Amino acid sequence: MSDKARDFDTIAREVFAPIYPVIARQILEHTGISSGRCLDVGCGTGYLGLAVAEQSDLELTFFDQSGYMLAIARENIAARGMEVRSRTLQGDVVRIPMQDESTNLAVSRGSIFFWERPALAFAEIHRILSPGGKAVLGGGFGSAALKEQIAREMEARDGQTGQWRTKISKNLSEETVRKYEKALREAQIPDYDIDLSEETGFWITVHK
Numbered sequence: 029m030s031d032k033a034r035d036f037d038t039i040a041r042e043v044f045a046p047i048y049p050v051i052a053r054q055i056l057e058h059t060g061i062s063s064g065r066c067l068d069v070g071c072g073t074g075y076l077g078l079a080v081a082e083q084s085d086l087e088l089t090f091f092d093q094s095g096y097m098l099a100i101a102r103e104n105i106a107a108r109g110m111e112v113r114s115r116t117l118q119g120d121v122v123r124i125p126m127q128d129e130s131t132n133l134a135v136s137r138g139s140i141f142f143w144e145r146p147a148l149a150f151a152e153i154h155r156i157l158s159p160g161g162k163a164v165l166g167g168g169f170g171s172a173a174l175k176e177q178i179a180r181e182m183e184a185r186d187g188q189t190g191q192w193r194t195k196i197s198k199n200l201s202e203e204t205v206r207k208y209e210k211a212l213r214e215a216q217i218p219d220y221d222i223d224l225s226e227e228t229g230f231w232i233t234v235h236k
């Protein structure tokens with residue numbers, strides 16, 4: 029088991045935990061999709077997908093390029109009793125091993141910033157969305173108050189000040205909006221919107 033994946037899971041469980049149910053609720057309300065299939069892209073150790081599953085009737089596919097992350101995601105799925113509505117799938121977002129139009133909802137938090145070829149990734153996510161399906165992709169912490177709480181906890185853990193905040197404010201910026209708008213145009217995604225707010229973060233919604 030990779031120490032990196034285990035360390036990520038510890039932080040997700042001990043620090044980030046309160047954000048996932050809040051973001052899941054926001055996504056479910058924003059899209060109005062609560063049944064069918066949902067893909068969590070770059071799921072890490074699974075907490076957003078699990079929160080989505082717990083607040084809906086959706087069947088979840090937990091997708092990540094890291095087998096180490098997925099191994100821990102499987103432990104977390106079992107611990108929450110969600111095996112029946114869950115499966116894991118390994119691969120790169122630029123080539124998702126799924127059929128065209130096979131997913132009603134795609135969600136992704138905190139992964140998009142690592143995608144080396146975002147235009148290819150957007151085209152691929154659009155391909156696997158069913159007609160009427162939506163994808164909500166981006167990053168955020170649920171609310172400004174939760175973001176502040178997490179920033180303090182991360183700084184207390186690292187014994188550093190400012191570094192974590194600097195990284196997050198770069199990710200959640202107008203520069204980020206411009207970068208991903210360009211990629212969405214390159215991918216010829218016909219229908220999307222982008223939200224950037226202090227409260228919820230940076231989110232792209234793709235409509236099919």
Ligand SMILES: C[S@@+](CC[C@H](N)C(=O)[O-])C[C@H]1O[C@@H](n2cnc3c(N)ncnc32)[C@H](O)[C@@H]1O
Pocket residue numbers: 040069070071072073074075076091092093094097119120121122136137138139142143144
């Ligand atoms: C910061 S973690 C976020 C995990 C989870 N979504 C969360 O919010 O807790 C980013 C995840 O994206 C995955 N990832 C990065 N690039 C990817 C790619 N090209 N294809 C699939 N997964 C990717 C990483 O392996 C990692 O698990």
